[in-house]
Amino acid sequence: MLTGESIAATKSEISDYTKITEDSKLYQNTLIVQGEGYFAITATGTHTAYGKLGNLLEKIEQLRTPLQVNIRKLVRALAIVAIFVSILVGVLITLGSDWVQGLLGAITMFMSLIPEEFPIVFSVFLIMGVWRMTKQKALTREMSMVETLGSATVICTDKTGTLTEGKMTLEEIYFNNTIYTLKDIKKHETDFEHLIKTALLSLEQVAIDPMEIEVQNFAKKINIDVDSFFREHTLIEDCPFEAKNKMVHHLWKTPANSCIQYSAGAPESIINNSTLNESDKKMAVTAYESMAEKGYRVIAIAKKDCSLNKKVLVENLEFIGLLTMSDPPRAGVKEAIDTCQKAGIRVIMITGDNQLTAHNIAEHIGMKHNEELINGTDLDNLSDDALREVVRRHDIFSRVKPEQKFAIVQALQSMGEIVAMTGDGVNDAPALKKANIGIAMGQKGTEVA
Incomplete structure (x- = not known):
């Protein structure tokens, strides 16, 4: 809400309330996408970030439009000219007649020099501008804004x-030591079924984050019945995102009665805690860096067999791949x-x-x-x-x-x-x-x- 971005912001806990940082603040009217915890209220009402926005809106004074400024200048100039000419006419008539005739002549001249049609003419032109804007599927709240836009x-x-567009779109996939672009993904959609199924179980079942929504949408495109797929698995444990290791984990009981941990998170964290050899780790890091340089959002997907201890472990993860998404123009x-x-x-x-x-x-x-x-x-x-x-x-x-x-x-x-x-x-x-x-x-x- 406060950043205008569809991507969730990561918050971290603090132990010293006298040293509150931006990373530890929760804001009124924002939504918690993942995680749980206790929080202390430090501001309410108009003292919150949302309330301060409202106060800022109330203090803003509406500026005159360029049209209003120019009309005021024109009317002021015409008024000065009208006063000068009216006085001159009044004096000349008074010299040739009496002062009553001079006064009437001055008033008549002043009234005739003030253009009464100005407001009507300008209103007509503005109405025509509003009509043209409406044809372009743009609604105008104030007619004067039409002229201002042109200036x-x-x-x-x-x-x-x-x-x-304000929505995430899958751009690239890193899978089996290869980067696949959007065109490659469309040609070989079914080849990525294992990666996408792992991603589904790594992320939240109820998709709120735009990236989670896109993963589920892509799964449906490659003919994965998302609802049935989740029904086949039983959630054992849900570990929310932790700022320390930058990962989120879900333990699922599979149809084969095994316990598998599915993890997603920051690529550097997943890769460093994976079972990849040094050569493959370097390849994965290089792929991640090339994706990040393009301004894409990148997450890593991994899993681990936890049938023996049935506990979340952040080490020796089986690296599956990288998902890259962007918000296209x-x-x-x-x-x-x-x-x-x-x-x-x-x-x-x-x-x-x-x-x-x-x-x-x-x-x-x-x-x-x-x-x-x-x-x-x-x-x-x-x-x-x-x-x-x-x-x-x-x-x-x-x-x-x-x-x-x-x-x-x-x-x-x-x-x-x-x-x-x-x-x-x-x-x-x-x-x-x-x-x-x-x-x-x-x-x-x-x-x-």
């Missing part, structure tokens, strides 16, 4: 669900980015995801950017001038908090930019409201956005 100089966009995004950049509109990506993933998506969609990527921690404690300088020179911001998105938009506006902000999550709400024009995604966007 935008910078577009700040979220990544997940906006530039990307939306159809048409690359063309839209290219159109904006050719029109001189700067595109900035602001995401809660990691740097590698953000950079990978930017490369895929043809987004121009500085090779130096900015992390959210780099923005902490920056002065207003320093923040403006960073925003001026960089186009990709990763691991960004909601209040930092707000600050980036504010910095751009202070530089004279007309900012359009697109987003779909609760974490985007403050920036959406602060921007000159906020664009919320329709079908998958949250109600707050």
